[in-house]
Amino acid sequence: MKKLTTLILSFCALVVFAQDEIILNQNYSSPLSVNPAFAGSAGRTRVAVNYFNQYPGTGSTNVKSSVSADHYFGKIKGGIGIIASSFVAEDGVYNFGSYSLIYSAHIPLAEKLVIKPAIQLGFGNKKIMTEFCFPPPPNPSLKPIFLEQFGYSKIRFIDVSAGFIIYNEKYFGGAMVYHIAEPYMYTEKSIEETTDSYVLPMRYDIHGGLNLFTESKIQITPTARIVITDRMELYRVICAAALKGYRMGLGYERSGIMDYDNYHLLLGFVGKKFSIVYNYVFFVSQLNNQHLGSHEFSFTWLFGKKDKTPEITCPVINGI
Numbered sequence: 001m002k003k004l005t006t007l008i009l010s011f012c013a014l015v016v017f018a019q020d021e022i023i024l025n026q027n028y029s030s031p032l033s034v035n036p037a038f039a040g041s042a043g044r045t046r047v048a049v050n051y052f053n054q055y056p057g058t059g060s061t062n063v064k065s066s067v068s069a070d071h072y073f074g075k076i077k078g079g080i081g082i083i084a085s086s087f088v089a090e091d092g093v094y095n096f097g098s099y100s101l102i103y104s105a106h107i108p109l110a111e112k113l114v115i116k117p118a119i120q121l122g123f124g125n126k127k128i129m130t131e132f133c134f135p136p137p138p139n140p141s142l143k144p145i146f147l148e149q150f151g152y153s154k155i156r157f158i159d160v161s162a163g164f165i166i167y168n169e170k171y172f173g174g175a176m177v178y179h180i181a182e183p184y185m186y187t188e189k190s191i192e193e194t195t196d197s198y199v200l201p202m203r204y205d206i207h208g209g210l211n212l213f214t215e216s217k218i219q220i221t222p223t224a225r226i227v228i229t230d231r232m233e234l235y236r237v238i239c240a241a242a243l244k245g246y247r248m249g250l251g252y253e254r255s256g257i258m259d260y261d262n263y264h265l266l267l268g269f270v271g272k273k274f275s276i277v278y279n280y281v282f283f284v285s286q287l288n289n290q291h292l293g294s295h296e297f298s299f300t301w302l303f304g305k306k307d308k309t310p311e312i313t314c315p316v317i318n319g320i
Contacts, residue, residue: 023227023234024050024066025264025279029298032068032083032102034207034225035176037118037165039104040072040079045303052296062089070102078105079116098124098159115166122159124183124200157183157200173208204228218243238264245269247277260284262293273302 024030030050031038052064070081081102088095100122107115163176182199209223219242227234238251251264261284268277279296 024052024064024298025281025294025296026050026266026277026298028223029275029277029300030066030068032070032081033066033085035118035163035165035174035205036081036083036100036102036120036161037104037116037163037174037176038079039070039081039102039118040106041104041116041165042070042302043072043306045069045071046300047303048298048300050296050298052294054294056295063087072106077107078103080104095127096124097126098122100159100161109166112168113166114168115164117164118162120159120161122161123156124159125154125156127154155184159183159200163205169211170214171208171210174206176203176205178203178205201229201231236264238266240266242270245271253281268298275300 024033028034030048031041032048033050047069048067050064050066054062054064056062064085064087066083066085068081068083070079072079079102081104082100083102084097084099086095086097100120102118102120104116104118107117109115158181159178160180161176161178162180163174165172165174167173179200179202182202184199205225205227207223207225209221212220212222220239221242222237222239224238225234225236227236232255234253234255236251236253238249240247240249247266247268247270249264249266251266253262253264254260255262263282263284264279265282266277266279268275270277275298277298279298281294281296283293
């Protein structure tokens with residue numbers, strides 16, 4: 001019985017830790033969720049909304065969403081941003097949310113080379129329904145697994161992250177360290193576990209890309225992103241093509257947390273002051289597409305006149 005309890009708890013923890021990281025599919029439709037250093041990079045007010053419906057084929061609600069806004073202020077030579085993200089899983093059994101304030105400095109290194117260091121201060125909360133961890137078993141004689149047995153409870157925490165991006169007109173790259181303080185995620189310890197199992201581990205995010213054929217009608221932008229924690233790894237490459245206002249992209253992703261591969265198809269339109277992009281994810285490997293993939297929609301609006309600060313053209317040009 002003790003071994004069974006440990007096995008069930010380990011699986012539950014794996015799912016919970018995976019959900020604690022709100023990582024969207026579209027690399028740059030929500031730039032502040034990739035790296036806070038993008039705050040102010042549009043040179044004007046930018047508002048982005050993302051909606052990610054994960055595994056709709058399961059019949060339960062698993063939705064990630066993000067809303068962000070940022071603006072460049074010439075007087076402080078930097079950008080200010082705010083972002084709110086949430087994840088509701090298994091029809092509300094699990095809820096995770098985070099709310100952050102961002103400052104990103106704008107430091108020219110050369111005529112067309114800029115570095116933007118940034119810091120992000122956030123507040124997070126997590127809540128799991130205290131009735132059960134999993135849905136009731138099919139056999140009525142079996143009892144559901146009550147979370148009280150394992151000491152899970154609602155928790156609030158303060159989070160600190162920092163990073164930078166460096167770019168010119170054709171190339172860009174950046175790195176980010178999330179959860180520097182590694183905040184505690186549980187307040188009770190009713191089983192024998194190490195302290196590391198009760199913290200939100202540091203997450204390392206490395207990303208970059210370049211613009212190809214910038215003088216031609218069709219522009220190509222390949223991008224790459226690597227996300228690493230002590231509990232998961234994610235590797236993603238996306239290549240997007242831009243023809244006037246229309247966008248199309250194809251991507252590949254490999255994740256170590258559940259040992260799966262998936263392929264991305266992105267379609268969108270980017271206007272002068274708004275963009276809309278759709279992303280479909282087709283799962284392969286162990287999941288074998290049994291969840292009918294995932295869908296993500298993103299909307300971006302730009303307001304006001306563009307400031308004199310250089311726009312980061314590499315991730316913004318395709319809007320995805």
